[in-house]
Amino acid sequence: MTEESVALDAKIPEKNKAIQVLDAQNVKFEHPHPEVYVAKIPIANASWINTTEGTVLIDTLTGPVIAEQMKKKIQETGGPVKTIIYTHHHGDHVGGASVFLDQQPEIIAQRFLLEDFEKYKILREHRARIASVQFNIPYNPDRPRNYVSPTKTFCDTLTFSLGGKTFELYHARAETDDAVWVFVPEIKTVFVGDLIIAGFPNIGNPFKPTRFALPWARALEAVRAKEAEMLIAHGGRAVYQGAEVRELLDVTIEAIYSIHDQVVDGLNKDIPVEEMIHRIKLPDHLQNNKYLQFVYSRPEFAVYNIYRWYHGYYDHNPAHLLPRPDREVNAEIFNIIGSAQTILDRSKALFIQGKAQLALQVLDILFKYDPEHVEARKLHLLILETLCDQDYCLMSRNSWVYAMEKDKKFLESLSI
Ligand SMILES: [Zn+2]
Structure with missing residues (x-):
C-alpha cells in the first residue's frame, strides 16, 4: 500500500490509529492550466476558473478559516468571485462560502441541496455522532454550521457564460441526490465534485443515506462523452x-x-445480503487498479447500499419481520449457553483460527449481555486490533478504532 493510496490525501496511519482527514491547517494549491487553480486539503478540493470578467469558484472547502487561505490565493491570481457553484451539500464542499459574501457572488446549486441542508438541522445530534465515528473527531452537536444557501437553484441543467467562458452545469444522482458536475468547453475541462474521489467510488457509506449506483455510472458516461482533456x-x-x-x-x-x-443478480436469486458482501468482487482485471483502491469506501459497502436501494429491510425470514430487540434475544441465547467462559473460549478459538469477524460475532453474545466482563472486553479489543491492522479504508478503519477506543477507556478505568 503506497502513501498515495491511503484514504484521500491522508498519511498512512500509525498502528491502531484512525485515518485523520479533518485536521488540515494549510491549503495546498495546484495550477494545472493558465486559467484553472485547485485548492487542496486532505478531505476535499475546490477549484476556480478565471475569466476576463471575474472568477467562478467551484466548491469552498470545509470552513471559513481554511477558505480564507483560498480567498487570498484567488485575490492574488484572479477574482473577484462572481459565481460559486456547489457540487453538492457536503460540509467539506460548502463550508467556506461565507468568506466570499463580501463579493456578493451568485451561488448556484441543484435544488435538492436545500432539503439536504435541512437534514443537517433536524439530525444535528445524529450527524454529530456518526461524524465522530467516521472521522474520529469529538462528538459535538453544537459545532457551528454557517452554511450559506444558494441564491439560485436548478433542476436538470443550467448553462451560463462569464468573460468568454461557458459553464455547463449538469445534475447527477451519485454520492448524493444533489450532485452537480461542470463542463467548460473553452478549456475542455470537466469538474466532477465527488463523482471521483481518488479511489473506489463512495457508492456505499455504512453511516449515510443510500447512494445512487446506476445513475452514478450513467452520469460518468455523460462526463466521458464530453471528451475532456482535463478532469x-x-x-x-x-x-x-x-x-x-x-x-x-x-x-x-x-x-x-x-x-x-452482481447485486441485482443476487437479489433476483434471493441471495441474503450478508452472503452477497462476501461473494461479490470486482472483475479480476480491475482488482488492484490504481484508480479503484479501497481508501474511503469499499465494495462490501457498495453491495449493502445497492441492496438497500432496491430492497427493504425484510429478509424474508419471518423471525425478522417484527423482531424483538437484540438485547432480549441475546439474553435468551446467553442463558441457553449458560456460561460466559464457553462463549469466551469459542470466540478465542475462532480468533486463533484466523476467523476474526466470526470470533467478534460470537463474542458479541457475551459482550452485549455483560459489557463489563473484563476478559470479554480484552478479547474484543484484540479482535478489533486485528481487523483494524492493514485496513486502510477510512470508513471501516475508523469504525474499528472508535470501538477500540471505547474498550481501552473501559479497561483503563479499571486500573484507576
Ligand atoms: Zn461528498
Whole structure:
C-alpha cells in the first residue's frame, strides 16, 4: 500500500490509529492550466476558473478559516468571485462560502441541496455522532454550521457564460441526490465534485443515506462523452489529464456497473445480503487498479447500499419481520449457553483460527449481555486490533478504532 493510496490525501496511519482527514491547517494549491487553480486539503478540493470578467469558484472547502487561505490565493491570481457553484451539500464542499459574501457572488446549486441542508438541522445530534465515528473527531452537536444557501437553484441543467467562458452545469444522482458536475468547453475541462474521489467510488457509506449506483455510472458516461482533456476531482488527487481522463472514467464506470449488476443478480436469486458482501468482487482485471483502491469506501459497502436501494429491510425470514430487540434475544441465547467462559473460549478459538469477524460475532453474545466482563472486553479489543491492522479504508478503519477506543477507556478505568 503506497502513501498515495491511503484514504484521500491522508498519511498512512500509525498502528491502531484512525485515518485523520479533518485536521488540515494549510491549503495546498495546484495550477494545472493558465486559467484553472485547485485548492487542496486532505478531505476535499475546490477549484476556480478565471475569466476576463471575474472568477467562478467551484466548491469552498470545509470552513471559513481554511477558505480564507483560498480567498487570498484567488485575490492574488484572479477574482473577484462572481459565481460559486456547489457540487453538492457536503460540509467539506460548502463550508467556506461565507468568506466570499463580501463579493456578493451568485451561488448556484441543484435544488435538492436545500432539503439536504435541512437534514443537517433536524439530525444535528445524529450527524454529530456518526461524524465522530467516521472521522474520529469529538462528538459535538453544537459545532457551528454557517452554511450559506444558494441564491439560485436548478433542476436538470443550467448553462451560463462569464468573460468568454461557458459553464455547463449538469445534475447527477451519485454520492448524493444533489450532485452537480461542470463542463467548460473553452478549456475542455470537466469538474466532477465527488463523482471521483481518488479511489473506489463512495457508492456505499455504512453511516449515510443510500447512494445512487446506476445513475452514478450513467452520469460518468455523460462526463466521458464530453471528451475532456482535463478532469478535476474534489476528493483526494485532483487533476487528471490527457489519456488518464478516459482511463479513469472507463474503469470507474465499469466497476460501478459490475458491482451493481452482481447485486441485482443476487437479489433476483434471493441471495441474503450478508452472503452477497462476501461473494461479490470486482472483475479480476480491475482488482488492484490504481484508480479503484479501497481508501474511503469499499465494495462490501457498495453491495449493502445497492441492496438497500432496491430492497427493504425484510429478509424474508419471518423471525425478522417484527423482531424483538437484540438485547432480549441475546439474553435468551446467553442463558441457553449458560456460561460466559464457553462463549469466551469459542470466540478465542475462532480468533486463533484466523476467523476474526466470526470470533467478534460470537463474542458479541457475551459482550452485549455483560459489557463489563473484563476478559470479554480484552478479547474484543484484540479482535478489533486485528481487523483494524492493514485496513486502510477510512470508513471501516475508523469504525474499528472508535470501538477500540471505547474498550481501552473501559479497561483503563479499571486500573484507576
Ligand atoms: Zn461528498
